[in-house]
Amino acid sequence: MNSQMVLYEEEYNLVVGICDALHRDASAKAVFLVDKNGQLLAASGETGDLDTTSLASLTAGNIAATGGLAQLLGEKEFAIQFHEGERDNVHISLVGQRVILVIIFDQRSSLGLVRLRVKKASVELAGVFETINAKAQEHGSTVFSEITDDDIDNLFGDM
Amino acid sequence: MSFINYSSREINCKIVYYGPGLCGKTTNLQYIYAKTNPEAKGKMISLETETERTLFFDFLPLSLGEIRGFKTRFHLYTVPGQVFYDASRKLILKGVDGVVFVADSQVERMDANVESLENLRDNLREQGYDLDKLPYVVQYNKRDLPTAVDADYLRQALNPTRVPDYEAVATTGIGVFDTLKAVAKQVLIELKRGR
Numbered sequence: 001m002n003s004q005m006v007l008y009e010e011e012y013n014l015v016v017g018i019c020d021a022l023h024r025d026a027s028a029k030a031v032f033l034v035d036k037n038g039q040l041l042a043a044s045g046e047t048g049d050l051d052t053t054s055l056a057s058l059t060a061g062n063i064a065a066t067g068g069l070a071q072l073l074g075e076k077e078f079a080i081q082f083h084e085g086e087r088d089n090v091h092i093s094l095v096g097q098r099v100i101l102v103i104i105f106d107q108r109s110s111l112g113l114v115r116l117r118v119k120k121a122s123v124e125l126a127g128v129f130e131t132i133n134a135k136a137q138e139h140g141s142t143v144f145s146e147i148t149d150d151d152i153d154n155l156f157g158d159m
Numbered sequence: 160m161s162f163i164n165y166s167s168r169e170i171n172c173k174i175v176y177y178g179p180g181l182c183g184k185t186t187n188l189q190y191i192y193a194k195t196n197p198e199a200k201g202k203m204i205s206l207e208t209e210t211e212r213t214l215f216f217d218f219l220p221l222s223l224g225e226i227r228g229f230k231t232r233f234h235l236y237t238v239p240g241q242v243f244y245d246a247s248r249k250l251i252l253k254g255v256d257g258v259v260f261v262a263d264s265q266v267e268r269m270d271a272n273v274e275s276l277e278n279l280r281d282n283l284r285e286q287g288y289d290l291d292k293l294p295y296v297v298q299y300n301k302r303d304l305p306t307a308v309d310a311d312y313l314r315q316a317l318n319p320t321r322v323p324d325y326e327a328v329a330t331t332g333i334g335v336f337d338t339l340k341a342v343a344k345q346v347l348i349e350l351k352r353g354r
């Protein structure tokens with residue numbers, strides 16, 4: 001079973017830095033990093049009018065379905081997906097075992113450029129996620145050991 | 160698998176509603192969606208067939224407020240209950256933090272309930288989870304129908320480990336929030352233990 005994902009400030013900033021650079025270097029509209037369970041980890045670029053929570057969940061569903069298909073065919077995984085729209089295109093790729101990188105781009109960029117930049121960013125991201133995994137195994141989640149039953153009850157006050 | 164972000168001070172957990180076809184999983188989420196404040200919920204996504212059966216999943220993101228300065232978010236998912244969608248059900252269970260088993264109280268659905276519950280155990284085990292160690296609650300839905308069997312009978316058949324269970328009528332909302340609260344609470348207690 002996967003252990004819990006914990007992102008500390010330091011690694012979070014590294015991850016966002018890589019996404020920002022990718023957004024710029026690939027001339028993309030937006031860059032997202034999503035975990036395989038559908039949670040948004042980081043975003044960069046024109047994300048303002050996008051429903052990023054939905055995007056994260058659907059991307060993860062998509063990767064999960066494609067991964068299932070790959071298994072059926074005896075493939076390990078389809079590491080890259082590309083969807084071409086009339087205006088926007090979406091490039092989805094896997095980084096390591098747990099993270100999905102999503103790039104949205106239009107005619108200001110090209111598939112070739114996006115591919116090239118994704119390769120570089122993936123290597124960097126994989127490195128950071130190794131640290132993140134190692135830290136998660138060491139620390140676990142410390143703040144939550146201090147929450148009380150009252151804290152939890154209060155959360156449901158107006159529900 | 161919960162996700163904690165110390166930078167944005169957020170914690171995200173995943174809850175999956177499981178159960179046989181037509182037992183009312185999607186209806187649970189629809190009721191929660193309808194009764195939650197706009198600022199506490201995101202968009203509900205339903206990937207469904209033309210006849211409104213769940214095809215892949217329903218998804219509803221909920222914010223419950225803050226705990227120790229951390230925003231707590233729950234991502235609610237339903238699985239497709241129809242037997243032949245088993246491959247999809249397995250995918251949705253990945254990374255689950257808490258499970259709600261929704262049973263259909265009608266006598267003619269007893270076999271389907273039992274089969275679905277076994278399927279839940281099997282699919283969890285396949286991914287290295289043990290239902291008895293997960294935050295888990297049971298809901299007996301469709302209590303309003305004339306062919307609904309006794310809750311005690313359902314409990315005997317579907318809840319041998321006596322986890323918290325609730326009678327419900329998802330269409331009118333009876334028991335819906337009690338069920339959600341109970342599982343969400345268990346998930347947070349589990350986090351506190353630092354699994």
Ligand SMILES: Nc1nc2c(ncn2[C@@H]2O[C@H](COP(=O)(O)OP(=O)(O)OP(=O)(O)O)[C@@H](O)[C@H]2O)c(=O)[nH]1
Nearest residue numbers: 180181182183184185186213239240301328329330
């Ligand atoms: N009478 C009654 N009908 C209910 C209740 N809950 C759900 N229903 C109805 O049962 C039907 C199926 O409900 P859904 O929520 O779509 O069932 P589901 O479990 O999501 O089904 P799948 O997506 O196929 O797995 C709908 O017509 C609901 O209105 C209930 O408590 N009482």
Ligand SMILES: [Mg+2]
Nearest residue numbers: 184185212213
């Ligand atoms: Mg459904």
